[in-house]
Amino acid sequence: MSEAIFDVQAVVGDLAAARQDWRNAQQRYSETGGRELPAREAMADIMQGLRGVLFPMRLGPSNLRQENEDFYVGHTLGAVLQALHAQVRLELRYNARHNDAASSSALDASAVHIVRDFAEALPGIRRLLDSDVVAAYEGDPAARSVDEVLLCYPGILAMVYHRVAHAFYQTGVPLLARIVAELAHAQTGIDIHPGARIGAGFFIDHGTGVVIGETAHIGRRVRIYQAVTLGAKNFPLDAEGKPVKGAPRHPTLEDEVVIYAGATVLGRITIGRGASIGGNVWLTHDVAPGSHITQATARQDLTTH
Secondary structure, three states: OHHHHHOHHHHHHHHHHHHHHHHHHHOOOOOOOOOOOOOHHHHHHHHHHHHHHHOHHHHOOOOOOHHHHHHHHHHHHHHHHHHHHHHHHHHHHHHHHHHOOOOHHHHHHHHHHHHHHHHHHHHHHHHHHHHHHHHHHHHOOOOOOHHHHHHHOHHHHHHHHHHHHHHHHHOOOHHHHHHHHHHHHHHHOOEEOOOOEEOOOOEEOOOOOOEEOOOOEEOOOOEEOOOOEEEOOOOOEOOOOOEOOOOOOOOEEOOOOEEOOOOEEEOOOEEOOOOEEOOOOEEOOOEOOOOEEOHHHHHHHHHHO
16 A cells, blocks of 8 residues: 555655666676675674673673683684674675675685784783773773673773774775774764774773864873864875875874863874873964963964964
């Protein structure tokens, strides 16, 4: 009945034509007729499993007991790596089709290598996350325990996803990395590009509205608050007037920097060790180590630059 009333078949036909027009324009032709790209839903399931693998007694199943911890981690990790391998292969095959590169067997070998390297990186990721949890607990007087921090703080959830996404980014699957980053963004309101390099003991307090760009470099024991932006002041362009991909354009924060709520830090500038940037400051120049920048000093600096 609904099909007759709403002429569903006509809409289906028009949608098919629109898809075909897009595929023709983009020169996209599936060799198998199946899915060409990794799936956001699959990556969400993989991340759910990885959260349990990294923190089994706190982010794993509620009925897990310590005597079964290693069994759970091994079983879950095996399933996660198999699922991840399938998604890595999709991204590598997609890239190869569009760049006319590598044979099928070489791509499969690369996928295995990437997933193996990622698995070997997991203990290091866990240790980095432990440092983030401790930094949040020690940096927030409202935190009653490290367990509360891990279970409740959006900044820590964002860092769980970022540490994993950055590992994907480094191993050559940037699309998977970006999917993971956007899963965290959707859940927390914290937008960290997977290319951003972030040292140990990083604490995002409250977190909503934080933006950290691709080429940002953040040192150890850095703390930032909600609505902070570490962004680009401008974009270098190529001969055709298009943005140059991957060019350094975001700030460097040295160790022990603090940036308060609403501050905007733009461009390839350096905030020196131990400096603090006050709330709602707009900053586009280097800051010396140990400096304290407020709105008043920032306005004064603007008149002298």
